[in-house]
Amino acid sequence: MDIAQNILLTIMTAATPLLIAAIGELVVERSGVLNLGVEGMMVIGAVCGFAATLLSGSPWIGMLAAIAAGAFFSLLFGVLTLSLAANQVATGLSLTLLGLGLSGMIGESFVGSAGIKLANLDIPVLGDIPLVGRLIFGQDPIFYISLILTGGVAWFLFRTRAGLTLRAIGDNHASAHALGINVLKIRYLAVMFGGACAGLAGAHLSLVYTPQWVENMTAGRGWIALALVVFASWRPWRVLGGAYLFGAVSIGQLHAQALGFGIPSQFLSALPYVATIVVLVIISRDRRLTLMNTPASLGQPFVPDR
Amino acid sequence: MDTNHTEIPLLETRGLTKIFGSLRACDGIDLAIAPGEVHALLGENGAGKSTLVKMLFGVLEPSAGEILWKGAPVKIGSPGEARATGVGMVFQHFSLFEALTVAENIALALDGKVPIERISDEARRLSVEYGLPLDPSAHVADLSVGERQRIEIVRALLQNPELIILDEPTSVLTPQEADKLFETLAKLKAEGRSVLYISHRLEEVQRICDRATVLRHGKVTGACDPRNETPSSLARMMVGGEVPEISGAGLGEPGEVLIEVHRLSAPARTPFAVALTDVDLTVRAGEVIAIAGVAGNGQSELFDVLSGEVTVAHADSIRIAGVAAGRLGITARRLMGCSFVPEERHGHAAVPTMSLSGNLVLSRYASDRKTFITGGWLGLINTGPVATATKRISSAMDVRKSLVDPPAGSLSGGNLQKFIVGRELDRQPRVLVVNQPTWGVDAGAASRIRQALVDLAKSGSAVIVISQDLDEVFEIASSISVINEGRLSKPEPAATMTRERIGLLMGGFHDGAGHGVDPAEVAHAH
Numbered sequence: 001m002d003i004a005q006n007i008l009l010t011i012m013t014a015a016t017p018l019l020i021a022a023i024g025e026l027v028v029e030r031s032g033v034l035n036l037g038v039e040g041m042m043v044i045g046a047v048c049g050f051a052a053t054l055l056s057g058s059p060w061i062g063m064l065a066a067i068a069a070g071a072f073f074s075l076l077f078g079v080l081t082l083s084l085a086a087n088q089v090a091t092g093l094s095l096t097l098l099g100l101g102l103s104g105m106i107g108e109s110f111v112g113s114a115g116i117k118l119a120n121l122d123i124p125v126l127g128d129i130p131l132v133g134r135l136i137f138g139q140d141p142i143f144y145i146s147l148i149l150t151g152g153v154a155w156f157l158f159r160t161r162a163g164l165t166l167r168a169i170g171d172n173h174a175s176a177h178a179l180g181i182n183v184l185k186i187r188y189l190a191v192m193f194g195g196a197c198a199g200l201a202g203a204h205l206s207l208v209y210t211p212q213w214v215e216n217m218t219a220g221r222g223w224i225a226l227a228l229v230v231f232a233s234w235r236p237w238r239v240l241g242g243a244y245l246f247g248a249v250s251i252g253q254l255h256a257q258a259l260g261f262g263i264p265s266q267f268l269s270a271l272p273y274v275a276t277i278v279v280l281v282i283i284s285r286d287r288r289l290t291l292m293n294t295p296a297s298l299g300q301p302f303v304p305d306r
Numbered sequence: 307m308d309t310n311h312t313e314i315p316l317l318e319t320r321g322l323t324k325i326f327g328s329l330r331a332c333d334g335i336d337l338a339i340a341p342g343e344v345h346a347l348l349g350e351n352g353a354g355k356s357t358l359v360k361m362l363f364g365v366l367e368p369s370a371g372e373i374l375w376k377g378a379p380v381k382i383g384s385p386g387e388a389r390a391t392g393v394g395m396v397f398q399h400f401s402l403f404e405a406l407t408v409a410e411n412i413a414l415a416l417d418g419k420v421p422i423e424r425i426s427d428e429a430r431r432l433s434v435e436y437g438l439p440l441d442p443s444a445h446v447a448d449l450s451v452g453e454r455q456r457i458e459i460v461r462a463l464l465q466n467p468e469l470i471i472l473d474e475p476t477s478v479l480t481p482q483e484a485d486k487l488f489e490t491l492a493k494l495k496a497e498g499r500s501v502l503y504i505s506h507r508l509e510e511v512q513r514i515c516d517r518a519t520v521l522r523h524g525k526v527t528g529a530c531d532p533r534n535e536t537p538s539s540l541a542r543m544m545v546g547g548e549v550p551e552i553s554g555a556g557l558g559e560p561g562e563v564l565i566e567v568h569r570l571s572a573p574a575r576t577p578f579a580v581a582l583t584d585v586d587l588t589v590r591a592g593e594v595i596a597i598a599g600v601a602g603n604g605q606s607e608l609f610d611v612l613s614g615e616v617t618v619a620h621a622d623s624i625r626i627a628g629v630a631a632g633r634l635g636i637t638a639r640r641l642m643g644c645s646f647v648p649e650e651r652h653g654h655a656a657v658p659t660m661s662l663s664g665n666l667v668l669s670r671y672a673s674d675r676k677t678f679i680t681g682g683w684l685g686l687i688n689t690g691p692v693a694t695a696t697k698r699i700s701s702a703m704d705v706r707k708s709l710v711d712p713p714a715g716s717l718s719g720g721n722l723q724k725f726i727v728g729r730e731l732d733r734q735p736r737v738l739v740v741n742q743p744t745w746g747v748d749a750g751a752a753s754r755i756r757q758a759l760v761d762l763a764k765s766g767s768a769v770i771v772i773s774q775d776l777d778e779v780f781e782i783a784s785s786i787s788v789i790n791e792g793r794l795s796k797p798e799p800a801a802t803m804t805r806e807r808i809g810l811l812m813g814g815f816h817d818g819a820g821h822g823v824d825p826a827e828v829a830h831a832h
Contacts, residue, residue, distance in 0.1 A: 161413070168403045168414050175401035178365055179415050180386035291576070292405050292445065 007251060008135055012143060013209055015247030017042070017201040019146045021225035022232075022239045023153050024197020030157060030234055031190035032170035032297040036092025037077055039222025040099020041195050045070040045202025047103040050115055050213045053206075059118040063142070063203045070199020071192045073099065078191040082184050085301040100216060107213045115211035118142065140208045142200065149197070154236040166190060170295030173302045183302050198222065224273075231280030233293045238283070246276040314377040316341045316500050317362070317393075317469055322371035324357050331357040333524040334371065339469065344491060344501045346511040346532060349521035350544055350748040355504050358521070359471050362502075363395045364388040389415075394462030395471040396455065402446050408457055409442035415461045425464075433460045436490050451601050452483040459490065470494060471502045476510060480600050481776070481809035488514050506544065506749075508537040522546055545749050560784075561591035563628075564737050564768035565612075570623040570632075572611055580604035580792045582611065587787065587794060589768040591736070594760060595797055596783030597772045600812050604792035605772045606649060609741040612770065613646040614639045626737065640673045645735035647727055649742040649772075651719065655726045658715025662707075663689075663696040665714050666729055673733060695732065703728035704754060720751035727755050731762055738762060741772040756782050776805060790814045 021038050028035050035041075048069035053062030077095050080086040118140055121127070126137040157163040166186060169176045173183050205217055224246060232238035249272040257265050284290050315338040322335040332354045339345045349355045360366040362373065364382040372379050375391055382388045388395070402411050409426040416425065426442040433440040438456040446454060455475060462470055472491075476484040491501055491514060505511055511518055512532045520528040520543040528543040567587040574581040582604055589595050599605060610616040611624065614636040621630040626642050636646070648654045656665045667678055667687055677695075680688040696711060703724040707717055714722055723744070730738060743759065744752035760782050763769045772789075773779050779786055785797040788811035795811045 164406070164410055164413060168406060168410075171403040171405045172401075175403060176414075178385060178397065178401045180364070180384045180389075181414070287576070292447070294405075296405065 005131065005134060007255070009139075011244065011247045011251045012135070012139065013247075014250050015243040016143050016146045017204040017209065017221055018225050018228060018246060019240055019243035020142070020149060020204065021198045021201035021222060022228040022243060023146075023149050023236060024194040024201075025225055026229045026232075026234055026236060026239055027153060027157075027166070027197075028190050028194035029229055029298055030170045030295055031166050031187050032173055032295050032300065032302075033081065033187050033191055034088045034092065034299040035074065035077055035081075035095070035191060035194055036089060036226065037074070037095025037099065037222075038194075038198050038225050039218055039220065040096035041070045041073050041198035042099075042202040042205075042222045042225075043103040043216065043218045044073045044099045045199030046206040046217055047107040047110070047202075047213060048199070049203035050206040050211075051106060051110055053116050054110060054113060057116070059116050059207050062116075062207055063118065063200065066199040066203030066207075067196045068199070070202065071196040074191050074195020074198070075188075077195075078188050081301065082187050082191070085303050088299050088301065096222065104215045107215060110213040111215065113213065115206065115213070117211040118207045140204075142204045142208055145200070150236050150240050157236070167295075170297060173297045173300070177302070177304055183304070187302075198225075201225070224276075227277070228280070231277060231284060233284045233290050234295065235293060238280070242276055242280050245279055246272050249275045313340060315339055315374070316343075316376060317502075318374040318377075319358075319362070320372050320374070322358065322361060322373065323369050324354075324361060324366060325369045330524050332361070332368075335521070335524075335526055337519050337526070339500050339502060340517075341468075341500055342495060342498045343517060344495055344503055344515045346515035346518035347502060347504045347521065348506065348508075348511060348518050348540065348544055350506060353521040353544070354524040355521055356473060357524075359395070359473060359502065359504060362388070363393060363471060389465050389467070392468040393471065394465055394467030394469070395473070396458040396462055396475060397473055402454055402457060404445075404447040406446060407442065408440055408444050408446065408449075411446060411457055412442075412461045412464060416464060428464060429460055432463055436460070436463065436493060437486060438490060452479050455479070455487075459487075467499065469500045469502060471504070473504045474506075475503075476505070476507065480812040481805055482813060483600075484510070508532075508540045511540070512537070520544055541749070560593045561766065563588055563590050564626065565589040565770065566625040566628075567612075568623055568625070570611065570618060572607065572616065572618055574607075575616070580607050582607055582792045585792075585794045587770075587797070589737075589770055591766050591768055592763055593784050594763045594769045594771060594782050595785050595787060596779040596800075597770065597787050597789050597794065598776060598779045598808050598812065599772075599774065599789035601774055603789050603812075605741060605774075605789060607792065608789060608794070609646070609648060609739060609772060612739045613644075613648070637672045640670075643736035645730035645733055645738045647730055647738070647740040647743065649745065651722050651726060652715060656714040656722060659713055661711045661713055662700070662705075662717075662725055663692045663711050665726075666696055666699070667692055669729060670733065699725060699728040699732050702732070703758070720747040723747050724751050724755060727758060731758055734765070735762075735767060737768045737770075739770045739772075742774060743771060744773075744775065744778060752778070776808060779808075788812055 021042055025035065025038050045066035049062040049066030052065030053059045056062070077091055080091045081088045120138050120140050123137045127133045157167060165181055169181060169183050169186055177183050202218065206213055228239050228242040228246070232242050253268040253271045256263070257268050318338045319335055322332055323330065324332040335358055347355050347358070357366060361368045362382065364384045364387050373382060374380065380391060382391060403414070409429060412429050413425045429440060429442050433456065438460060440453070440456055440460060446457065475487060479487065494501060503511070503515055515532050518530055518532040519526055520540070522544060527546070532540065565587065567585055570582060570585040572582040580603060585608065587595070597605070597608070611618050614634055617635065618624065618632040621632040624632040626639060626644060629642065631639055631642065652658045657668065671678055677691045678688055680686050693711070699705070700707070705721050705725045705728065707721065717725065727740065727743060740759065743755050747755065756778060759769055759771060771782065780800060783800045786800050786803045786808065787797040788795040788808055790812055791814060
């Protein structure tokens with residue numbers, strides 16, 4: 001039974017950073033902004049979180065530093081694409097390239113240093129319940145934050161007025177402007193929320209998943225998060241499903257490789273990507289529903305005429 | 307301005323001016339709206355009407371001049387401030403969010419305090435009270451244009467405004483829907499609210515408005531009581547000259563069949579598109595068939611299958627001069643002597659960033675290959691003949707431009723439309739299909755385009771005009787058909803067709819049993 005529990009734990013750990021980064025990007029895209037810099041913001045979060053942890057001795061301070069670094073880094077994207085109305089695709093791609101380079105430079109002296117892991121929750125009685133105790137009550141703090149974030153964003157988007165305003169801007173920014181909504185201000189806030197989430201996702205990698213700094217340690221997870229948002233039709237609970245599916249197949253294929261079924265390892269490595277895309281494509285077959293949820297002004301710069 | 311009104315106007319502007327670059331879109335506008343008055347703002351496209359009301363509603367900032375509310379100067383810096391002042395607005399191009407529900411759309415325009423459940427009830431109550439029924443939980447994308455306008459009106463009414471601005475409200479309505487709107491306006495007036503009614507439809511203005519202010523080129527050219535004027539005197543103030551009448555005389559007996567559409571059906575390609583069902587249409591040489599209908603009932607879908615932008619399942623469904631053409635693409639159909647003018651000028655009929663001559667080559671490189679293309683397989687553009695043709699088209703259609711060969715996007719809407727129609731007419735096509743030929747075009751240019759379409763038919767071609775403008779339909783058509791939810795009514799001679807009958811057909815009341823619309827379906831749609 002311990003094996004099953006361990007496998008489930010690793011799946012949750014693999015899914016958490018994807019989920020957090022994707023939920024952040026979901027909010028950004030719901031406001032009509034396409035930030036392709038998730039990978040870059042994530043890796044900046046990872047290195048800043050790791051560095052702040054080593055310098056302060058506290059992984060909690062590291063986590064906060066990662067969030068702040070991600071948000072600050074996304075602000076750069078915000079200034080370029082929102083205030084200066086630069087092309088969002090090109091700016092987002094440059095943000096990723098800049099983030100990867102910059103993180104390598106910041107982290108150079110930390111390569112090989114032993115990190116401090118953000119401790120798991122340790123609740124004496126509940127954590128000892130057989131089978132589910134550790135899964136539910138003995139995880140790392142960021143895991144719980146990821147679930148709260150998903151529920152919170154779903155509630156915010158579909159149950160609050162501010163969420164309605166955000167969705168309206170993503171649907172038609174010109175009409176929102178005509179109604180007197182401050183489009184750019186809300187987009188700035190959304191972009192920075194996305195940056196903070198990507199930073200937190202990076203912190204999960206360098207403080208929980210593998211508590212150390214390795215250059216380029218996000219290894220494409222930012223891109224997976226971006227794809228998850230689209231394939232999940234911009235809906236938070238589907239993003240959660242997609243992230244866990246991806247995590248499950250990633251871990252499953254590692255075990256399959258270890259057991260050696262005679263299937264080429266390249267094929268197994270590709271499996272998580274294929275499985276996630278296939279499943280999400282199948283559930284987003286309903287074109288009407290997809291179009292209803294697609295932010296119609298996604299990627300278009302907004303320049304108010306005054 | 308005359309000063310018959312001794313009471314203080316509800317809203318007054320003095321010397322209101324808006325400058326965009328070198329263009330004075332509004333130039334020293336004086337306007338006064340009395341309490342409880344329906345005030346018309348008349349003018350052609352580009353006269354500055356929309357710019358003026360955007361300043362009144364706080365969307366645009368005036369460059370000079372002042373706005374007075376009940377006699378006191380006010381600064382309206384945003385739509386929110388306009389609403390707080392007591393001004394409500396119904397936009398021409400609706401400011402609705404398609405992916406949201408009716409209640410959500412309304413909630414967005416209101417103060418943050420009201421919970422969304424209460425807005426639903428309030429919207430339902432108000433909409434019934436004003437005879438504008440709405441379902442608050444419906445998604446906007448599923449609604450007709452008339453229903454969308456109701457949302458805008460109810461949204462404005464929920465804020466209890468003293469002045470309601472309506473920008474070209476009837477341009478998208480059936481005659482019956484327009485009548486309902488006029489009843490609502492009468493009710494608002496009876497409650498003591500003022501209405502600023504923007505239009506270029508003179509009959510409407512005479513019917514419902516107490517006073518009118520006329521704009522031309524950003525300046526006030528007249529203020530009057532529209533009931534004391536004639537349509538032609540109002541038109542003179544708007545246009546600054548006489549508008550020539552279209553002469554349809556000389557449309558002879560129809561000749562051979564050039565277009566034959568038989569039981570054509572095409573599925574909707576997106577959730578927001580319309581499916582075409584059992585469309586039958588026969589057009590002969592020398593005929594102008596007009597297809598009337600409210601926007602969004604399958605006009606662009608019909609245009610797409612006629613032009614070959616979208617091919618249909620059965621080649622026989624569309625015959626051009628007897629040849630099965632349903633599976634042929636747009637270039638093949640052009641080579642058969644057809645020409646097409648789509649609705650959207652920018653990006654569909656013309657590439658805005660390319661020059662006029664470039665746009666000419668884009669649509670006629672295949673049909674006029676001998677003239678425009680040289681160099682054999684290299685396919686070089688033969689610039690001399692292209693320039694000559696551009697010049698010929700521009701002078702034939704009186705296209706006004708500042709350069710010899712400017713980018714298409716730099717022309718005004720009316721001038722670009724004249725060029726696009728002229729580009730196709732210049733070929734002398736045997737078949738011309740045109741969608742909304744004069745949408746957003748001023749009266750002078752519209753009259754020229756309509757005359758050119760009639761002249762083409764006189765010369766023995768078949769012309770199909772898809773239009774929302776009933777005046778235009780009656781002016782040029784020899785037969786009229788109505789499109790409603792992707793179904794086409796049987797064409798009837800223009801001489802015996804009436805506006806009332808068109809209105810009924812627009813609403814889906816086909817009496818031709820062949821279309822099989824049952825009453826329950828019609829009731830469901832409304």
